[in-house]
Amino acid sequence: MKNNRQFTKILGVGAYVPEKVVTNDDLCKIVDTSDEWIQSRTGIRERRIARADQTTSDLCVCAARRAMENANISVGDIDLILTGTITSDTAFPSTSTFVQKKLGVKDIPCIDYNVACSGLQYGLEIARSFIESQRYKKILLICGDKLSAVTDWQDRSTCVLFGDGAGAIVLSATEKEEENSIIDILLGANGEHTEILMMPAGGSREPASEESVKGRRHFLKMSGRDVFREAVKIMGSCAQEILDRNGMSANDVDFVVTHQANWRIIDAIRERLNVPSEKVCVTIDKYGNTSASSCIIAIDSLIGSNKIVPGSKVLTVSFGAGLTWGAAILKF
Numbered sequence: 001m002k003n004n005r006q007f008t009k010i011l012g013v014g015a016y017v018p019e020k021v022v023t024n025d026d027l028c029k030i031v032d033t034s035d036e037w038i039q040s041r042t043g044i045r046e047r048r049i050a051r052a053d054q055t056t057s058d059l060c061v062c063a064a065r066r067a068m069e070n071a072n073i074s075v076g077d078i079d080l081i082l083t084g085t086i087t088s089d090t091a092f093p094s095t096s097t098f099v100q101k102k103l104g105v106k107d108i109p110c111i112d113y114n115v116a117c118s119g120l121q122y123g124l125e126i127a128r129s130f131i132e133s134q135r136y137k138k139i140l141l142i143c144g145d146k147l148s149a150v151t152d153w154q155d156r157s158t159c160v161l162f163g164d165g166a167g168a169i170v171l172s173a174t175e176k177e178e179e180n181s182i183i184d185i186l187l188g189a190n191g192e193h194t195e196i197l198m199m200p201a202g203g204s205r206e207p208a209s210e211e212s213v214k215g216r217r218h219f220l221k222m223s224g225r226d227v228f229r230e231a232v233k234i235m236g237s238c239a240q241e242i243l244d245r246n247g248m249s250a251n252d253v254d255f256v257v258t259h260q261a262n263w264r265i266i267d268a269i270r271e272r273l274n275v276p277s278e279k280v281c282v283t284i285d286k287y288g289n290t291s292a293s294s295c296i297i298a299i300d301s302l303i304g305s306n307k308i309v310p311g312s313k314v315l316t317v318s319f320g321a322g323l324t325w326g327a328a329i330l331k332f
């Protein structure tokens with residue numbers, strides 16, 4: 001083991017969304033809703049939905065390949081796969097092991113973690129700890145979800161909100177402090193709020209039964225107003241806290257990338273941080289809420305349009321089921 005201090009460098013980012021576009025008008029054909037309601041309450045115009053034969057690991061593999069290509073590395077260079085998902089291919093084994101097989105690598109460790117939409121920030125913290133403790137050198141961090149598989153397409157209060165997608169980041173050890181990409185990470189959770197956003201059945205608390213299926217309890221259930229209120233409160237204070245403890249203001253970052261759950265939530269965070277809208281990335285109109293991948297998809301789109309360039313600083317903040325939350329300040 002080396003003794004020199006190691007830092008964590010973002011080598012490459014990649015994202016994938018399925019080809020199929022489902023518009024708000026398409027949803028009007030299956031539930032009692034309207035394009036006007038969905039757009040005015042959420043900012044969503046359309047979302048991508050995976051094919052029936054596409055699993056979460058398929059989405060993850062597409063994003064991972066793009067991230068590795070952008071990082072200019074091959075799959076053989078990766079020594080750990082870390083996947084944040086709430087819609088794993090099967091209850092077990094982990095989605096990471098399916099990803100490993102599909103990427104054609106063997107023997108490297110595979111870990112899944114479940115923090116819902118805060119997956120990017122939690123994943124960065126886990127990856128950074130592994131790299132800085134000198135256990136691993138190149139980590140493939142993936143956040144992916146096929147939320148359409150746990151969406152109740154008869155429930156208009158949730159089915160209009162979500163989409164499928166995946167994002168991936170290749171993180172590498174470096175001895176050069178100037179290459180360090182992770183300025184700070186702040187994580188938190190409050191188990192008092194487990195009941196306001198969950199899939200009630202299918203776990204040890206309520207194993208699958210005829211009743212659980214009839215009761216549609218294998219689908220995502222959400223108390224939208226409660227989640228909305230907590231999201232604004234938590235993401236606002238978490239973003240402010242990480243800036244404060246680094247002696248920064250939102251003016252010191254080039255972009256703010258929040259979890260894409262609702263345009264009104266994103267705008268409330270923008271107001272709280274007092275930043276102009278040009279600095280705040282919004283992709284929810286095109287993809288809906290894609291869970292943990294939403295921040296990576298947004299970062300990938302900023303890189304793709306040459307807005308994030310080497311040296312850019314990005315504040316990213318998320319919240320998700322649990323409730324969990326996290327913020328990170330990154331330097332590209």
Ligand code: UT7
Binds near residue numbers: 034037041117225265
């Ligand atoms: O990453 C996961 C985290 N999830 C979130 O962040 C979601 C947070 N919550 C939200 O974004 C919002 O609460 C929603 C978009 C889910 C709902 O917006 P809202 O302004 O809180 O609406 P509401 O739930 O208070 O419902 C208002 C009305 C209700 O009708 P009544 O009771 O006032 O007659 C609903 O039945 O809107 C009705 N409604 C709809 N109408 C048309 C609910 N869903 C729909 C719909 N189309 N799709």
